[in-house]
C-alpha cells in the first residue's frame with residue numbers, strides 16, 4: 001500500500017479488537033474507506049461504534065489489529081497527522097464559558113489557522129445568530145452543530161463524527177444532512193456513526209452494521225436492501241377493494257387485512273401498481289419497500305431499537 | 307494567533323466570566339485583609355505616653371528614642387493633674403539642668419518603664435557632657451516580630467494564602483473539568499503539545515497571582531491600614547513566582563488524582579486549609595507552640611509566607627531567599643513529577 005497517494009484508501013482497518021475486561025467492545029473489525037467516501041457505522045447502544053471510531057482516530061490503542069489513517073498508524077499520537085483529521089467526539093468538548101464564536105476561534109488557533117473561516121463555519125451549521133451565545137446557554141442540538149463546526153474549522157481531509165445527529169429535532173437533522181452533503185461535495189472523507197438507519201440510507205455511500213463488537217454486514221445501502229430480497233408491501237385503505245379482488249390482481253403474492261387496511265405483498269410491484277391505478281384505488285395508498293431496518297432485523301433476529 | 311496565546315486567552319476569558327472564582331480569588335481574601343487590618347490596626351503600636359513641661363536636650367532625646375510619645379504641656383499643673391488622674395504614667399519637668407519626673411505609683415508597670423527611660427536618657431546625656439568615652443557599650447535591639455504591626459504580617463500572609471488557594475483550585479479544577487468534558491481528549495487530537503497547554507495555564511495562574519498581589523498590597527498600603535514595604539520588597543519576586551508554581555503543581559496533582567469536581571474541591575480544601583491555619587496567614591506562627599511551629603515547616607505555604615514577610619516588610623537581604631526558594635523549588639520538582647506519574651487523559 002502506498003502511503004498517501006490519491007488512489008490509496010483513506011482508512012484501512014484491519015481486524016481490530018478491544019476488550020474491557022471480559023467485554024469485547026470491538027471484536028475483529030476490518031474495513032477500508034476510500035478517499036472522498038461517506039462511510040457510516042450503524043448499530044444500537046453499546047455496539048462498539050465509538051470504540052471503533054476512537055481506535056481509528058488514534059485516541060485508543062487496539063488490543064490487536066492495525067489501522068492506517070492516511071497511510072500512517074494513528075497510535076501513538078502523530079502530531080503531523082492531526083491537522084489532516086477533524087473529530088467530533090460523542091460528548092461535545094468545549095472550553096468553559098466561551099461563546100460559540102470564541103470556541104471556533106480557539107479551535108482554529110489550535111490548528112494554526114486564522115479566524116478567517118469562523119464566520120463561514122457558523123453559517124454552515126446555521127449558528128450565525130448564536131455566535132455571541134455562551135456554549136452552556138446553547139441548546140443540545142446547537143451544541144452538537146457547534147461541535148461539528150469545531151471539527152471542520154481547520155479544513156481537514158478526513159472527518160470523524162460520532163453521532164452528529166443525535167439530540168437534533170427533525171428539522172435540524174435535515175439541515176445537518178445538508179451540511180454533511182456539502183462537506184462531502186468538497187471531497188472530504190467522512191466516517192460517521194448513527195443510530196438512524198433511515199438517515200444512513202440517505203447519506204452514506206457505504207454502511208457497516210455493527211452489533212456486539214462485530215460488523216454484521218457492509219455494503220452500499222441499496223445493495224444491502226436488495227440483498228435482503230424482501231417483498232414490497234402495498235397498503236390500501238380498507239373498503240377500496242375486497243380481499244378477494246385483491247388476491248386476483250397480477251403480482252399479488254399475499255393479501256392480509258386488519259381493521260383499517262388491506263395489505264398486499266408483492267415481488268413485482270410494477271404490474272400490481274399499474275393494475276391498482278386502473279381501478280382508481282391509488283388514494284391513500286402506501287408503498288413500503290424493505291429498508292436497512294429490515295436488514296438489521298434479518299441479521300440479528302431482533303427488531304432494531306435505536 | 308498562536309495556540310499558546312489563544313489557549314491563554316480562552317482560559318482568561320473563562321476565568322473572568324466565572325464569578326465564583328473571582329470572588330474567592332480577590333474579594334474573599336480582600337475581606338479578610340480589611341477586617342483583620344482594621345481590627346488589629348491599633349494593636350502593637352501602643353507607645354507609652356509621657357508628659358513634658360519645659361524644653362531642652364532631655365526632652366529631645368526622649369522623643370528621639372521612639373519609645374515614648376511625648377505630650378507637651380504649657381502649664382506644669384495641667385500635666386501633673388493628668389498624671390494624677392491616671393491619663394499619663396509620668397511627666398518630665400525640665401528646668402535648666404534640673405530634670406524632675408512626676409509619676410503616679412498607681413500605674414506601677416508603666417511608671418517603672420518611664421522612670422528607667424528618663425533616667426537612662428539623663429545619664430547618657432551626663433556621660434556625653436563629661437566628655438569621656440563611655441566605659442560600657444550598650445545597644446538596645448528590638449525583637450523584630452513583636453515590633454511588626456499586624457498589617458505587616460497580615461499582608462504577606464493573606465497574599466500567600468490567597469495565591470495558594472487560587473493556584474491549587476484553578477489548576478486542579480481545570481484539569482478535572484477538561485478531562486470530564488473531554489476537552490483533554492479533544493486537545494490531544496489537535497496538533498498542540500502538552501507543554502503549550504500547560505504553559506498557557508501557568509501564564510493565566512501567574513497573571514491572576516500578580517493581580518492579587520497588586521490589589522492586596524495596594525489596599526494594605528492605604529493610610530487606614532498603613533502597610534510599609536521594605537526597600538528590599540523586589541526580592542519577593544522569586545519567592546512569589548516559585549510559590550505560584552509550587553501551588554500550581556499541587557493543583558495539578560489534585561487534578562490528576564481526582565475524577566470529579568466534588569472530589570477535587572474536597573482534596574484542594576484538605577490541602578489548603580491546614581496550611582492556611584498553620585503557616586502564619588492570620589496570626590504570626592511564632593505565637594504557636596513549638597511543636598506546631600515544627601510541623602508547619604513541612605508546608606510550602608509556611609516557607610512562602612516567611613520568605614515574603616522577610617523581604618517585603620522585615621527588610622532582610624538576599625540571604626533570606628535561600629531557604630524559601632530552595633524549599634519551594636524542591637516542592638515544585640517532586641510534586642509535578644508525581645503529578646505526571648498519576649496523570650491520565652481520560653476517566654478510564
Ligand SMILES: Nc1ncnc2c1ncn2[C@@H]1O[C@H](COP(=O)(O)OP(=O)(O)OP(=O)(O)O)[C@@H](O)[C@H]1O
Pocket residue numbers: 020023024025043044045046047048049050051052090654
Ligand atoms: N472505557 C470503557 N471502559 C469499559 N467499558 C467500556 C469503555 N468504553 C466502552 N465500553 C463498553 O464497550 C461497549 C461498546 O461501547 P461503545 O461506546 O463503543 O458503544 P457505541 O456503539 O458507541 O454505543 P452508543 O450508541 O451508546 O454510543 C459498551 O458495552 C461499553 O459499555
Ligand SMILES: [Mg+2]
Pocket residue numbers: 049050051090162
Ligand atoms: Mg457511541
